[in-house]
Amino acid sequence: MLIERVNEFARLRRDLHECAHQRKGHVALVTGPVGSGKTQVLETFHRGAVATGARVLTAAGSRAEQGLPFGVLGQLLHGARLAGSDTTRAEKLMREAADVVPAAEAGWEAADELPAEGALWAPLSREVFATLLELVDPGPLVLVVDDLHHADATSLHSLLYVTRRLQHVPVMVLLSEALTSRPANPLFHAELRSRPRLTQVALPPLTADLVARALPARAGGPQGAAGGEALEEARRLVGTTGGSPLLVQALLAEEGREGEGGGSAPEPRAGDAFGQAVLHSLYRHEPEARKVAQALAVLDRSASPELVGQLLGMPPGSVASALRVLHSSGLVDTDRLRHPRILQSVLADTPAEVRQRLHERAARALHEHGAASSVVAGHLVASGWTGEEWVAPVLRDAAEQSLAAGRPDLSVAYLRLGRGAGADEGRRGALATMLVGARWQVNPLAADRDLDMLVQSAGADEDPAPAPVSAVPYLLWQGRAEEAADAVAPGREARTAAPGRAAPKAGGAAGAVDGRLQAMRLLVSLSHPDFLVSVRESRDRWSRAATAPHSVSPLLQAVSVLGSALLPTEGVDSAAAAEQFLQRHHLDRGNRGLLVAPLLALLYGGRAGRVVVWSDTLLGRPEARHTPVWRGVVQSIRAEAALRLGDLAEAEQGARAALEGLPVPAWGVVVGGPLGTLISCATETGRHAEAERWLAEPVPERMFRTPIGAHYLVARGSHHLAMGRRQAASSDFQRCGAMMRGWNLEASGLVPWRLELARVQMELGERTLAAQLLRDQLHVSQGLDERTRGRALRLLASTAAPDHRRKLLSKAVELFQSCGDRQGLARALADIDQVMRQSGETGHARRFLFRADEAAQGADTASWVRQAQEWQVGQGGQGGQGEAQAGEGGDRDDVLSEAELRVAVLAARGRTNRQISDALFITVSTVEQHLTRTYRKLNVRQRTDLPSWLLAVDGDQPRKVQEKVS
Incomplete structure (x- = not known):
């Protein structure tokens, strides 16, 4: 028994007590919506009454037996016979009366005329009353009738006869009745409510406070004031169920089953048991209420009684009455179904042909009411109906809106139906064009x-x-x-216009069409550089669009930004133009495809960090969930950006997500992007078998006519080189170089093939040839990004003399720090460590290895970091923890304190003592003292002699470095 029904139960017990002690009859009527717990109250009262010595006879009305004369009365007499009363004569009279009551007149209006038949009715009523009185002593008699609204009229007439004669007999009549859209048995109620000893008990919906007070008892704790968590859970329960005890108990039962494994109770959710409870409630309503619920489920939106009535052919007043009843039982909230699971349960129970018919009527009615095209189109698709001229335009408008909102899956459904909607040839062609675009996005x-x-x-x-x-x-x-x-x-x-539409002739529309054509020409050339000749000839025309504050065609501007990154132009900062375009258009509806070009421009311009930031922003948009192709492309670009930042784990995760969202065969020639990134990640981390598995994925030969093919060749060649297959690696890199030279495409941020080929030459011992390739890369006139310069300088350092090698590596460190490439930074720092150890500076070299560890930390630390540590041990030095332990037991005079390190870093960067004082908030005298101790520990005489390794220390976080060093 739920705690919130205790008060109602107490009132009924009080009535029974007065009936027993005052020897006077009483009538109680319990009312409430379906599922409010009326039957539970009656059953609980029944058990309590029997415990006090009362005799209880029970009966229940049923819609199926509503036309059966004396159905409820027969149940009461059957109970009396079992209790020991002689019901023979009463049952005989009842059967005779039933034979003379016409079935067609079983309604209450006919029953109201039954006493006029006199000869049979009066004896029956007296005999029934006498039979019941035999059960009064020693305790009172209780007649319980559940679902009174379904009782037959003849039984109701007999019950009224009994209630009129309760003034001096200890008989309590307890009735329950559900709320209905139409008053049930109005004449019966009119007379019943005139009884002087009548108690009416209404069962309201449960409140959150009362449900919360019951929750601790469920968990085995004491009942009492609700805590914060219980109250929050109760609010969710009431919000889902409208306070209907039937639905609340279904949710609680589900939660109890889910929590049987232990742990805290999960958040309430609607499942199968809840759906069964919804149907149990729905089928106990009148058929009209169930039809209204089906119409609301089909509409799935706020709906007026007029609109629902139009779907069902019902008067709005009848619909309004049904809505009130459904609201009282927790199924409806104002003018729509309360919870999605309620809607699903109702729809699942609605026959398919009924749903289809309701969807068709909904489409017609909503179109007449001026509803949005997308709403009408949803019902058209559900019904499959295309029988009128207005259908095709509505479906097209809905498809355009869905594409703009990032729902190509919905557009496909609208366009498929629209193609067969009786449109003219031109309109069908336009719909077919749109269908290709929508399907391609999915x-x-x-x-x-x-x-x-x-x-x-x-x-x-x-x-x-x-x-x-x-x-x-x-x-x-x-x-x-x-x-x-x-x-x-x-x-x-003229071909730029969609089929069935005339090409625009002048004005803004003509400019837009011309811009679209230019953009497509540029896109063809950039994706397949075999066609770059014509684009280079018209570079001035399209490059101005990249930086134009307002472009006639956003598509042209987006592709022009990418063109400026691949074909660098004087006076055009492609990275800045890409940033501006993304800021201006990243929230535009329907422009998702345009955003890929500026992302690639940032990537090829060496701004990998910004690519990650913008990619996260774009992937966070809700429509990204429904556009697998666009989402996969952005994930692939972000993965490559993470790879260039040295974050191998993020790169691999992003590329895997891209291929999981879209199968490899669906990627076309673009498949080389995510595959190349995965091959590079596996190679960098020494997982060569996994790299071989990715290389086994088939790729189209046409891919090698695109820059993505060059990207794939570099990844494959790097894997060959890591496996010791130098000739295979050289073949891939040379093929890549031949492609780039044939295209006359020198954007190093795209594919710095000379660096990779130089690595092969160094493996083959051809250091002179490798150095020449690296110098050629560094002398590329335009488009040389910081990461490529840093990589080139680091490789060039390995071919240089020792005195020049450290300068090249120090510059590479600066470049890697600037562009954010952690792996490149770690490599350069490890190389400086080796150079210093080879020159005998073992006392300071260890800082670089620690710094390399810091840059390449994580589960995917590359194999070359481990190799650097092994090299260090092989040279007789102590690395990592061993060197730190040695320092603990020996002289620590050469170890800088944290404060000294901060000052030394700023001094090495060229700051004056006054500038260091202002930056660190210390006095100039303190700066001078720190520098004096630093010079002594590092064995230098002046500021200009400070070692270059200090430039590699992050001045904002020297504590981590110093902790590892000391």
Whole structure:
């Protein structure tokens, strides 16, 4: 028994007590919505009454037996017979009366006329009353009738006869009745409520406070004031159920089963038991209420009684009454179903043909009421109905809105139905074009057939004819560069309009179309650089669009930004232009595809850190969940950026996520992006078998006509080199170089192939040739990013004389710190450690190895860090923990304190004593004292003699370095 029904139960017990002691009859009517606990109250009262010595006879009304004369009365007489009363005569009279009551007149209005038949009715009523009186002594008699609203009219007439004669007999009549949309048995209630000894008990919905007070008892604790957690849980329960005890108990039962394994109770959620409780409640309502619930489930939105009535062919007043009843039972909140699980349960129980018919009516009604196209289209798709002219335009508008909102999956459903909606040929062509784009965003493999049909339809009037411009990105994705180039060839401007639409002739629309055509031409050339010749000839025209404050075509500006990164132009900062474009358009609806180009521009411009930041922002947008292709491309770009920052774990995770969201065959020629990143990650961490597995994934040959193919070749060649296959590595790197030279594409941020080929030459002992390749890389006139310069300087240092080697490495350290490449920084620091040890500076070299560990920390620390530590031990020095332990037992005069290290770092960077004093908030005298001790410990005479390794120390975090050093 829930705690909140205790008060109602106490009132009924008080009535029974008065009935027994005052020897006067009493009538009690318990009312409440379906599922409010009326039956539970009656059963609990029954047990309590029997315990006090009362005799209890029970009966229950049923919708199925509502037309059966004397159905409820027969149940009471059956109970009396079992209790020892002689019911023979009463039952005989009842059967005779039932034979003369016409079935068609079983309603209350007919029963109201039954006393006029006199000869049979009066004896029956007297005999029934006499039979019941036999059970009064020694205690009172209680007649319990549940679900009074379903009782037959003849039994109700007999019950009224009994209630009229309770003035001096200890008989209590306890009735329960549910709220209904129409008053049940109004004449019966009119007379019943005129009884002087009548108690009415209404069962309201449960409140959060009362539910919370019951929750501790469920968990085995004492009942009492609710705590904060219990009250919060109770609020969730009441919010889901509307306070219906039936639904609350279903949720509590589910939670109890889920919590049987131990631990804290999970948050309440609606499951199968809850759904069964919903249907149990729904089927105890009138059929009209169930129909209204089905209509609300189909609409799945706030709906007026007029709209629901239009779907069901019911008067709005009847709908409003049904809504009130459903609201009282917790199923409806104002004008819609309260919880998604309630909606799912109702829909699942609605026959398919009924759902389809309701969806069709909903589409018609909502269109008439001016609802949004997307809402109407959802019902059209659910019904499959396309029978009127307005359907096709509505489906097209809904598809456009869904694409802009990042829901291509919905657009596909709308467009598939729209193609068969009786539109004209031109409109069907436009819908087919949109369908290709929508399907491609979900899964490029699903769009292949539609793309081929689109290309074939473009050549239907003239043979041969180019594919429409709208198909260019999808053709490029598949590597069909010639078809894409033909679609944007000069003289094809008229083809930029969608099928069925005239090409714009002048004004802003014409400018937009021209910008779109230019953008597509540039996209063809950048993705397949075989076509770069014409783009270079018109560089001034499109490069200005990259930095224009307001562009006629955002598409042209986005692709121009990427073009400026791959084909560097004087006066154009591609990274700044990419940042500006992303800031301006990253929140635009429908512009997700445009954002890929500036992301790549940042990546190729050496701004990998900014790529990670922007990628996280874009992937956090809600629509990213519904656009697998766009999400996968951004994840792949972010993974490559993380790789360039030396974060191998993040790089691998991102590339894996990209391939999990979209299968390898669906990636087309772009598959080399995530695959190349995964191959590089596995190679860097020494997992060569895994790299071989990724290399075994088939890639299209057309990929090697794209810059992504060059990226893949570098990753494959690096793996060959790590495995000792120098000739295979050299072949891949030379092929990559031949591609880049053939394209005349020297953006080092794209693929610095000379660095990789130099590594092979050094492996082969050709250091002179390697040095020449590295110097050529450093002398690239434009587009040389900091990471590539740092890598080139580090490799060049290995070919230089010892005195020049440290300067090159120090510069490389600065560059790696500036661009954020942790792995490159760690490599350079490890190299400085080796150089210093070779020159005999073992007392200070250890700091660089510790700094390298700091830069490359994590589970995926590359194998070359471990090799550096092994080299250190092999040279007779003590590394890591061993060297620290040696220092603990020996002389510590050469170890700088934290304060000395801070001062020394700033001094090595060229700060004056006054500047150091201001930066560290200490006096100039203190600075001078720290420097004096530093000079003595480092065995130098003046500031300019401070060792260059101090430049590698992070001045903001010297504590970590010093802790490891000391």
